[in-house]
Amino acid sequence: MTDLATYNFAYLDEQTKRMIRRAILKAIAIPGYQVPFASREMPMPYGWGTGGVQVTAAVLGPDDTLKVIDQGADDTTNAVSIRAFFQKVANVRVTTKTADATIIQTRHRIPEAQLQAGQILVYQVPIPEPLRFLEPRETETRKMHALEEYGLMHVKLYEDIARHGHIATTYAYPVKVEGRYVMDPSPTPKFDNPKMHMSPALQLFGAGREKRIYAVPPYTEVVSLDFEDHPFEIQTFSQPCALCGAKGSYLDEVILDDKGGSMFVCSDTDFCEDRQAKGHRGALAADTAEAAE
Amino acid sequence: MYVAVKGGEAAIRNAHKLLADRRRGDRDVAPIQLDQIVEQMSLAVDRVMAEGSLYDPELAALAIKQARGDLIEAIFLVRAYRTTLPRFGYTKALETAQMQIERRISATFKDLPGGQLLGPTFDYTHRLLDPELAEDAPIEAPDQREEPEVFTPRVTDILGHDGMIEEDGELPEGAVAGDLTREPLTFPLERDLRLQALARGDEGFLLGLAYSTQRGYARSHPFVGEIRIGEVEVELEVAELDFPLTLGTIRVTECQMVNQFKGSAKQPPQFTRGYGLVFGQSERKAMSMSLCDRALRARELGEDITATAQDEEFVISHSDNVQSTGFVEHLKLPHYVDFQAELDLIRRMRAEHERNRLDGAETKEAAE
Amino acid sequence: MRSDTQIFEGGFSDSVLNAQTVFRALMDAMANPGRIVEVSDLAAPPAPLTSLAASIAATLFDHDATVWCDRAISGSAACTGWLKFHTGLELTGEPADADFALISDVATMPSLESFCRGTSEYPDRSTTLILQIDGFDGADTLVLEGPGIKDSMAFSPSHLPRMFVDQWVANRAAFPRGVDLIFAGKGVLAALPRTTRIKKTEA
Structure with missing residues (x-):
């Protein structure tokens, strides 16, 4: 056995x-x-x-x-x-x-x-x-x-x-x-x-x-698949990624509290981390937030 | 400030550790041994062997222990192991007429060659909880019958002598029985593949379907021609030998259901068969299988297909509990990407709905 | 004795990793029609089977594969013995029943339409032809386009079936039914799946 x-x-x-x-x-x-x-x-x-x-x-x-x-x-x-x-x-x-x-x-x-x-x-x-x-x-x-x-x-x-x-x-x-x-x-x-x-x-x-x-x-x-009068379109997000600031990436909504607070971050974690490593910052990234304080 | 959740690996490691702890339970209680499971939980072992499609009581016992007694999980463990095993060949068809019988009953004849044998059955036990079992009361040895083994022909063979029941059917010369574990299923199926699928199908699913046929959803007027449980030899033909090699014996339950058939243009009125064969001792499964088999022969026998139990693609596509449990339980996996897409859509649609409502209200006010 | 040695020897030295290497080359070739993919010699079969064709056989064939071989191969007991021993394949004399065809002499091979094109419901149940050739520096160049090809691709196999362009147009017209071709040169292979179109030919 x-x-x-x-x-x-x-x-x-x-x-x-x-x-x-x-x-x-x-x-x-x-x-x-x-x-x-x-x-x-x-x-x-x-x-x-x-x-x-x-x-x-x-x-x-x-x-x-x-x-x-x-x-x-x-x-x-x-x-x-x-x-x-x-x-x-x-x-x-x-x-x-x-x-x-x-x-x-x-x-x-x-x-x-x-x-x-x-x-x-x-x-x-x-x-x-x-x-x-x-x-x-x-x-x-x-x-x-x-x-x-x-x-x-x-x-x-x-x-x-x-x-x-x-x-x-x-x-x-x-x-x-x-x-x-x-x-x-x-x-x-x-x-x-x-x-x-x-x-x-x-x-x-x-x-x-x-x-x-x-x-x-x-x-x-x-x-x-689509129709001439209704062409295919992709989702858009009204705000950039809160961590890396990317516009035009697909975002996940992360719930921050039980009062309706939420943020949007890249669903592609490697993409997001790579951008952050290159110095891109979103509104809620750790150091941006600290700087704001 | 937001920090993304990390540590999937640590979480999984810890979860597995906790699982191992819970599996073991109170350390002051003696750990259960595989031979105890094989000997004392033998019907659970049989079910795992049957639906796991692997005849190995010790492995089935290990799977039951590892699965904390969750039999579908245990079946899954056995299947995932079975699929990696090399295939040496295909045995000859089991000769169940030659079975070393432990139980054999027929509901169609009061007495018949070979006799009726109740065997180790729950039938006629009064379902009263037995406090003595909680203790370790000694168990008496069973009585052994004295008379020599007699040949016990199958009831369907007896009925077959005068054409009262349809022939059992032979595979055409040179035909090889199908194997759904090696070939993807293509509907409609031949009966060999269908029986293979039913034999490894979920007992509960088939039981429910079988029950539905009795309640009028594809009623087939069934009689239990015979149920037999016992040991049969497994034989393999080897190219170099001119006699088949006996690999050993396995315990199986066979059910031959005898069903009414009014006849068709091609066939005279006669009884038809539903067949069930399951590893180990499992009458409920073998009977359910034979009722489902008969129901699924509707197309072959030219009957109207009116009920779920006759719908081959439906029944066979959903009878495998390893597939069913995997897909139902996969809903636990994260779906937040697709959920986000739906969330966005619903928000948009709600906004549009609200706009339309306000527009409607304004138009109404203006009209007033 | 000698032929037994020929049969039993010359298989993959590492059946797992060699098969993986050859498969990746095949997949790369099938996904990029006309691309020439290098594969080192991993098998040593009896002639007229070539090393690469034999490697492809050992990678794709087993007892679930029905294979048609042209006369030069099927007539060689050493070749069929080697294939049977190393792959367990099922041989057939009927091209239309074959999952694979193994062809050593491209000039005299049967027409593409004599092989199986699959059905419209199961177009995958078709023959994949493995053509043994010298290489990809032939005199004639086919300019290819279709899935897997960014713009266009020049393709110059040393040997082609007779009336190939016409045969291929007919094969393409049957899409999604059709046969797929694997060209096995010396240490190099390429593929033409049924989706590939021949834009033009250049001498």
Whole structure:
């Protein structure tokens, strides 16, 4: 019983890696198409990044430097846990710096810093099927993709406009890849959608529980669905980051007290820290606040 | 001044330490041993082996101990280990007619070859809490039957002799049974994959669905043809040998449900089957499985699909408790990026709503 | 005896890390069509299998992969023995049933449409062709564009299937169905996924 826990490099056995690698190559060759794969049980629960972890494990080598973020941050518990997992099973170099990473596994965000050619962004995906909430049956949605029958999605978005005056989808906002497949970008805020378009980095998506892998190669068209009279727009924030003063980054609202006080800070912690290290200061940064006192 | 929360690593470390402490509980109480779990919590062990899809009582006991008795967590631990194991081959189909039987009952015949054997069942126990069990009262050895082992044919085989029940079905020559752990599922499924999914499906989920069929949601007029529990040999065919190699024996529960079928254009009226097979002793699971199996054969038998229990994609997509618990519990993970996006949207929509209301009020005033 | 040695030897020295190295090269090539990616010799198969084609086989093939080999490879007991021993693959005589095709003689290979293009519901269930060639300094240059290519990419494989441009246009027209190509040179590989368009050819 004591010799029980011996695991392969990067945890997965080689046969599983081969199966995932074959799926990844197909996914790259058919951008935005969801390739079914025989997802394995992983030592973390389904829904907690098992798809992303399997993709990363199949891709990762000893020369890689891995960054893991959740909600844009390197220090959220699940990001810490996944990073520690790969340190343990693959003894891989890790970093929090976007620019230093060769592989970035993410949940819910795309880093603010422009990704570079050669970098790989691995998304954790809960529900890979963009049509799932319109049609719960896989047998039906698969037909819709095959026939390029995306009218239902446009109807849904248009109903929003009719009811609210604008599209009321704020995250997991559907995109069309290379003019063919409608794809779920994972639950990133729509703020991040434009970063997917013509990105120099390779984007891989893993959905473990739903057993799908898909991909967007570098320099590939990724267009958010919209209408001529209601063009796609991203979220804007009325104030800059309270720590680094960044304008035009995605901000988290942090509640400061129980009287409605709050502040907005960058969700991308590496981006924010990098700016602060370069001397940028927001209204509530530690030394700015002290200086004000 | 604001300092961002850091220290995820320390928090996780401390949480795990506290978990280990709580798992151990009061240090003055003797720690539970794996053999105690295997011997005295054997039905929990059986459930973990069945839904964990790994026949290893000691590992299942370890998982139960590690999971503090949370059986779905234990099943998850076993699955995550099982998936890393190399695959040497596929055994021959279990010969349950040759089972070393400990319990065998039929609700369809009063007596039948091989007889009825109650075995170690809770049935007919009065569910009165037994204070003596809290003490360590000695337990008498059970009575052993004297007569030699008799061949105990399956009830469905007996019914099959005169065509009263449909054939059991054979895989076509050269067909290899599917394996959902190696291939992604593609709906609609063949029955082999469906049975595999049901065998590892959540007992509670299948129980609820099975119950729904009895209450009229896809009623199939079921009879328990037979339930048998006991040990069967596991055999592997090895290329170099001309006889199968016996790897050992495992305990399984098999349920053959006999269901009414009025016949179709192609088939005469006859009884149909629902099948359940589960590792260990678990009648509730085997019976639920066989009712669900029968309900899910609606398409094959040309029946109208009217109820949830007949809806293959629904049932199979949601029967795996490791998947279900993972996704339900993932809602605990931070979602503040998407929540922020929704918060922003709701604020905007409320502002618009307020503006419209004021505009409306002004227009009304002006009209007055 | 000699052929047994040929069969059992020449596999990856480190099955885990060698496969990872080759896969990353393949992924890089597939994500950047026409890009020439270097891979050192990691396998020593019997001829006419080349080291790189054999490395790709050892990286991607196993008992779940059905593979069609052209006559020069399938006719060599040493080659099929090597492939079976080192990968466990399933061989097929029917190109349309193949997950992968291993081609040593590009000039005489069957047309692309004789391989499997997948279905419109499952376009991934298609054949990936591995073409053994010398390298990427051929006389003719294809100018490529499409996903994975920033502007355009010049691509000059030493060997191409007959009537390649026409065949490729037909393959592209079937999108999302279609085959994908991996060109395995000597120590260098490149790929053409089905999305790549040939903008023009230059002599």
